[in-house]
Amino acid sequence: MTAQSWPTTRDLPLLPGRSALLIVDVQNYCAHRNGGEFNGLTPTEFEARFGGFFTQFERTALPNLKRLIASCRAAGIEVMFTTIESLTKDGRDRSLDYKITGFNVAKGSWDGKVIDAIAPSDDEIVIPKSSSSVFNSTNIDYVLRNLGVERLAIAGIYTDQCVEGAVRDACDKNYLVTLVADACATYTRERHDNSLKALKGYCRTVTTDQIVAELQGAQRKAG
Numbered sequence: 001m002t003a004q005s006w007p008t009t010r011d012l013p014l015l016p017g018r019s020a021l022l023i024v025d026v027q028n029y030c031a032h033r034n035g036g037e038f039n040g041l042t043p044t045e046f047e048a049r050f051g052g053f054f055t056q057f058e059r060t061a062l063p064n065l066k067r068l069i070a071s072c073r074a075a076g077i078e079v080m081f082t083t084i085e086s087l088t089k090d091g092r093d094r095s096l097d098y099k100i101t102g103f104n105v106a107k108g109s110w111d112g113k114v115i116d117a118i119a120p121s122d123d124e125i126v127i128p129k130s131s132s133s134v135f136n137s138t139n140i141d142y143v144l145r146n147l148g149v150e151r152l153a154i155a156g157i158y159t160d161q162c163v164e165g166a167v168r169d170a171c172d173k174n175y176l177v178t179l180v181a182d183a184c185a186t187y188t189r190e191r192h193d194n195s196l197k198a199l200k201g202y203c204r205t206v207t208t209d210q211i212v213a214e215l216q217g218a219q220r221k222a223g
Contacts, residue, residue: 007176010204012151012204013214013218014075014178014211014214014215015151016075016076017076018148018151019077019078019153020077020079020080020144020147020149020151020152021069021077021079021153022080022154022155022156023069023080023081023118024082024134024154024155024156024162024166025082025084025156025157026065026081026114026118027083027084027111027112027114027115028110028111028113028115029084029111030084030158031057031115031157032115035111038050050187052187052189053185053188056189056192057185060182061155061157061182061183061185062118064155064180064208065118065156065183066117066118067212068153068155068180068183068208068212069118071211072211072215074215074219075218075219077153077215078124078125078147078149079121079124080124080126080127080140080143081114081120081125082127082128082134082138082166083112083113083126083128083129084098084105084112084129084130085105085106085109085112085130086105086106086107086130087128088107089106089107090104091104091105094131095131095132095136095137097131098130098131098132107128112128114126125143127139132161132162133162133166133168134162134165135165135166136165136169141173149175151177152170152175152176152177152178153178153179153211154167154170154178154179154203155183156183156184157184157185157186158186158187159184159185159195159196160186160195163179163186163195164195164198164199167179167199167202167203171202176204177203177204178203178204178205179196179199179203179204179206180206180208181196182207182208183208
């Protein structure tokens with residue numbers, strides 16, 4: 001990339017053939033009420049610890065993820081997914097952080113699957129990861145380069161953990177990143193908002209409505 005070709009702003013639209021949408025960790029383990037992350041909790045404990053998250057996720061983030069995915073598919077934007085899933089059943093390949101935290105989604109398990117509500121098509125890429133940032137424990141950078149991706153939209157869960165890690169690392173890998181804020185969720189609204197503030201200097205932050213309108217406008221121009 002020459003100096004003359006460098007972008008001078010982060011406020012650039014997604015373009016078919018040069019862009020991808022990455023959905024982070026919206027899987028049974030942590031985005032389904034029966035997921036493994038919540039094993040052993042009583043209904044009262046579950047509601048106290050995760051009720052707010054599921055309210056935010058099911059009422060706002062999940063409907064927006066559905067719209068976002070549908071719009072990207074219609075516009076010819078590559079849709080990709082990451083899931084937390086070990087390469088082994090006992091999780092011996094996991095990052096030290098995941099071992100200490102106790103996260104182990106066994107290879108091939110139900111917990112490691114994207115939730116049915118936004119299930120990938122049979123030709124969409126799903127990349128299992130065993131660390132917080134997908135860029136640290138997978139070959140995603142290699143895959144994105146092979147796809148010709150320069151602009152990467154990111155959404156999913158948890159905003160202040162794996163989503164934020166993906167945004168920061170993608171920026172350092174020279175991708176132009178768009179964060180779709182209302183298609184993300186985390187444990188509390190405060191943590192979600194704090195993460196968005198922290199990421200403000202790294203990426204373009206937009207709403208699902210903005211992305212949908214942007215892609216529909218591009219389709220009309222192309223037609």
